[in-house]
Each structure stands twice: as C-alpha cells, then as structure tokens.
Amino acid sequence: MEEGLVSVDKFSGGSQAYFLTHLHQDHTRGLGAVGGWRHGPLYCSPTTARLLPIRFPGIDASLLRPLAPGASASIYLFSPSSGQSLSLHVTAIPALHCPGSLMYLFRGDLGCMLYTGDFRWELGCDEARRAKQDLLDALDGDTIDVLYLDNTYCHPSLNFPPRPVVAEQVIDIIRSHPDHEVIIGVDTLGKEDLLLHISRALQTKIWVWPQRLQTIHLLGIDENRDIFTTQTSLTRIRAVPRYSVTIDNLEALNTVCPTIGILPSAIPCLWKSSEGKAKSKGRSSVKSIRSSGRGEGLTEMDCNPLSPPKLFDKDSYTLPYSEHACFSELEDFMHTVRPWTVSGIVSSSFCYVNPRHHFRHLCLDNNVNDETDMTPIKNKGRDNDKLTPKRWRNGSVTPKERKVRISSSSLYRSKVTMKRKECCGARINDTEEHIGVT
Numbered sequence: 184m185e186e187g188l189v190s191v192d193k194f195s196g197g198s199q200a201y202f203l204t205h206l207h208q209d210h211t212r213g214l215g216a217v218g219g220w221r222h223g224p225l226y227c228s229p230t231t232a233r234l235l236p237i238r239f240p241g242i243d244a245s246l247l248r249p250l251a252p253g254a255s256a257s258i259y260l261f262s263p264s265s266g267q268s269l270s271l272h273v274t275a276i277p278a279l280h281c282p283g284s285l286m287y288l289f290r291g292d293l294g295c296m297l298y299t300g301d302f303r304w305e306l307g308c309d310e311a312r313r314a315k316q317d318l319l320d321a322l323d324g325d326t327i328d329v330l331y332l333d334n335t336y337c338h339p340s341l342n343f344p345p346r347p348v349v350a351e352q353v354i355d356i357i358r359s360h361p362d363h364e365v366i367i368g369v370d371t372l373g374k375e376d377l378l379l380h381i382s383r384a385l386q387t388k389i390w391v392w393p394q395r396l397q398t399i400h401l402l403g404i405d406e407n408r409d410i411f412t413t414q415t416s417l418t419r420i421r422a423v424p425r426y427s428v429t430i431d432n433l434e435a436l437n438t439v440c441p442t443i444g445i446l447p448s449a450i451p452c453l454w455k456s457s458e459g460k461a462k463s464k465g466r467s468s469v470k471s472i473r474s475s476g477r478g479e480g481l482t483e484m485d486c487n488p489l490s491p492p493k494l495f496d497k498d499s500y501t502l503p504y505s506e507h508a509c510f511s512e513l514e515d516f517m518h519t520v521r522p523w524t525v526s527g528i529v530s531s532s533f534c535y536v537n538p539r540h541h542f543r544h545l546c547l548d549n550n551v552n553d554e555t556d557m558t559p560i561k562n563k564g565r566d567n568d569k570l571t572p573k574r575w576r577n578g579s580v581t582p583k584e585r586k587v588r589i590s591s592s593s594l595y596r597s598k599v600t601m602k603r604k605e606c607c608g609a610r611i612n613d614t615e616e617h618i619g620v621t
Contacts, residue, residue: 188200188262188269188293189202189271191204191300192204192300194211194212194216198222198223201222201223201226202273202298204285204287204298204300205228205280205281205285205300206238207371207373208371211239214235215238215241219239226250226273226275227248227283227285228284228285229249229250229251230283233401234283234372234398234402237397237398250275250285252277253275253277254275255274256272257271258270258271258273270292272291273287273288273289273290274287274288275287276314276318276321277310278301278303278314279303279304279305279314280301280506280507281301281374281506284300284302286299288318290325295326296327296328297331297520299331299332301335301507303507304516305345305346307345315519318520319519326521327520327521327522327523328523329524329526330517330524331527332513332517332525332527333508334513334528334537335507336449336505336508336509337527337536338510340510341509342511343503346376346377346504346505350380350381350504353367353381356445356502357381357420358385362441363419363440363443364420364436364442365420365442366442366443367381367420367421367422368424368425368426368427369422370424371394371395371398371424373506374506375399377504378391378422385420387418387419387420388410388411388417389410389412389420389421390412390413390418391422392424399411425446428445428499432444433499443498444499448501449505513538514541514542517538518545521547523547523548524539524547525538525542
C-alpha cells in the first residue's frame with residue numbers, strides 16, 4: 184500500500200497535501216517537530232494561518248495555503264501505483280468550533296468525503312444555517328461516500344443548551360457572587376464569544392495571561408484594548424488555563440480572598456481511583472462523568488448536562504458550554520447530509536459509541552450488516568482504521584478500477600486536562616486493490 188495522498192489533522196509525513204481543521208493542540212501533533220514543518224503544502228483557514236507562526240515558529244510560511252470558509256481549491260496528486268494523476272476539489276466549510284475552525288469537503292477522483300473535525304452547528308443558529316447552506320451548495324446534489332464525524336458527544340444522553348443560553352447562566356453566577364474573585368477555565372483558543380459577552384454584560388475588563396492576550400489581538404478582537412487586560416488590579420474576573428481550575432488551587436486562592444471557579448465545558452471529568460476517591464494532587468474542581476462498559480473501573484455518569492448550573496465543590500461551578508455538537512445536533516447534521524457511511528473521528532473516549540450505532544438508519548448503506556456498532560474502531564480486532572468506501576453513487580469522476588482507502592487514527596485522552604483528545608487525524612491512501620464502480 185502506498186503512503187497517503189492527503190492527510191487531515193495528521194502530520195507525520197508521507198502525504199502529498201495536508202489539511203489542518205483548527206489550532207487546538209490535539210489536532211496539531213507533528214507540526215512542532217524539530218526543524219519545523221517541511222513535509223508539504225498545508226491548507227488551513229486564514230485565521231489559523233495568522234496564528235500558526237506564533238504557535239510553531241519553525242513552520243515554513245511558504246507552505247501555508249490559506250483557504251477561506253466557503254472557498255474551494257483544486258489539487259493535483261500523483262499515484263505511484265498507477266502512474267496517473269489524480270484531481271481533488273476541496274471546499275472549506277465553517278465548523279463554528281473555535282476561531283478559524285473548518286470542515287473539509289473532498290470531491291473528485293477519490294470520491295466524495297467530508298471531514299468535519301471538531302464542530303458545533305447549533306439548531307436555530309444563523310451562522311450554522313449559513314454553513315449548512317454552504318455545504319449543500321458545495322455538494323451540488325452529490326452523496327458523501329464517507330463522513331468523518333465529530334462524535335465527541337455522540338450519545339443520546341448528551342444534549343446541551345445553546346451556547347448563548349449557557350453564557351447567561353455564567354453571568355447569573357458571577358452576579359450572585361459580587362464580593363468574589365472569579366476564575367474561568369478556558370483553552371488557549373476558543374470561548375472568546377463567552378468572554379466578550381461577560382465583559383459587555385457586566386461592564387468589566389477580563390484578565391487573561393499574556394500569550395492569550397496576544398492570540399486575542401491576532402484574532403482582531405479588542406483592537407481598542409478596552410476589554411482584556413493582563414493587570415490583575417483592574418478586574419475581579421480572570422480567564423485562566425482550564426487545567427488550573429482545580430479544587431486545590433481554589434482552596435489556596437480562598438485563603439487570600441473569596442474566589443469561585445467556573446468551568447464552561449460540557450462534560451468536565453474527575454478521574455477517581457478504583458475506590459472512588461479523588462486523587463490528592465491537582466484534584467479537579469468538578470465531579471466525574473464516566474461511561475460504563477469500558478472497564479478499567481470507570482463509574483456511571485453522575486450528572487445531568489441539562490441541569491441548571493451546579494455547585495460541585497463549595498467554590499466551583501461547571502456549566503455545559505460546549506464547542507462540540509451535542510447528540511441532537513449530530514442527528515440533525517446526519518439528516519442533512521445522509522452519507523453512504525459514517526465513521527467517528529474519536530475512537531477512544533470516555534463515552535465512545537460508534538456513530539453508526541445511532542445513525543445507521545441515516546446512512547445509505549444501512550442494509551450492510553454491522554455487528555460491531557458499539558465497539559470502538561481500533562478494538563475490532565482487524566485493520567479497521569482503514570475505512571474503504573464501498574462504491575460511489577454520486578456521479579463523481581472516479582477511475583473505474585480504483586479503490587480508495589482512508590486511514591484514520593485514534594484520539595486519546597490528555598493526562599493534563601482529563602478531557603482533551605489527542606487527535607491523529609485521517610489519511611487518504613491510494614491502493615493497488617481494485618473494485619468495480621457502479
């Protein structure tokens with residue numbers, strides 16, 4: 184089998200073109216290799232292209248190929264096995280996950296494939312409606328052969344309120360603690376809309392750490408410098424790295440002045456020992472949510488994401504402000520695209536279920552017997568990280584005797600945040616195996 188032709192969020196080399204969905208750490212592994220990125224052209228959004236040299240100073244900027252949301256590009260690849268050139272048309276679709284996040288729709292000689300990356304298209308959201316229309320326009324009636332879906336929260340119990348609703352809940356919590364310092368756990372990119380809403384609603388500045396302030400300014404946010412600050416004396420509200428919002432840190436802060444912690448995340452976790460006791464060092468500020476059926480002493484889900492903001496410890500709150508699609512939004516997305524088949528991009532998760540288990544009836548290959556829908560892709564006992572579209576039904580120009588194999592790797596839970604995925608992305612390969620095309 185040849186090396187990959189195209190890789191998405193997978194930067195180990197060996198492909199002819201590379202695509203980055205967004206700039207979260209779990210999707211960029213390999214970009215920071217010693218010597219910088221030199222493997223080939225790297226497609227990303229213009230926003231991501233502005234941030235990349237700051238995050239990865241060694242990257243060769245001449246290899247960046249900014250692709251704006253809604254824009255398309257034609258790529259020509261070479262297949263060593265057949266000696267033929269291959270044509271690929273890629274369209275960038277807004278993912279609405281974090282600034283600069285994109286989906287990629289691939290059409291052409293490799294069939295029709297959509298890689299969502301991390302995304303959230305909230306029901307009733309105008310931006311999501313426009314993104315959906317962009318996708319339908321780009322498909323132009325074609326059927327998606329393989330959908331790579333953000334299945335982070337692909338379980339019927341995981342439905343969350345829209346982000347604006349949760350943002351108001353955050354405001355209410357802060358207002359109910361007028362004499363407290365407030366720390367809000369955020370990532371290095373994302374949730375800027377939440378912070379802006381807090382600042383405007385409460386007419387206050389928000390402290391951020393220096394690197395976060397640099398990112399905010401590169402995004403073109405707060406150009407007048409009247410919202411975010413690095414001076415702690417100017418505000419009682421601080422946005423801090425998510426991993427620092429722990430019970431231990433809050434207890435220490437409360438010895439100095441009254442402080443509450445807010446973690447705006449859909450399912451924050453506290454990994455307990457097999458006896459169910461919290462680890463003593465670096466304890467999380469919130470209770471755990473685990474899935475059953477995975478072994479390793481995990482416990483049942485013990486909180487309802489739809490419930491009102493809950494005080495998990497005397498000084499800490501968690502709210503389901505999610506930048507990933509919840510189950511009802513995933514179901515709506517599946518109704519929209521109706522792919523030939525679907526594969527989850529998260530194959531190792533605290534509540535992983537193969538999306539085919541819930542959405543097989545929305546796939547055009549729903550008559551295919553699949554007895555392992557509940558099993559993570561990497562644990563099926565065979566080489567199933569390589570997914571093969573069975574046939575093309577959409578009229579895309581595909582060589583008649585070509586079989587395309589797509590390999591996607593597992594994502595793993597970070598030891599630091601206890602929630603973050605370690606994404607290895609997907610690689611599209613050309614093989615010498617043959618299949619008739621109908």
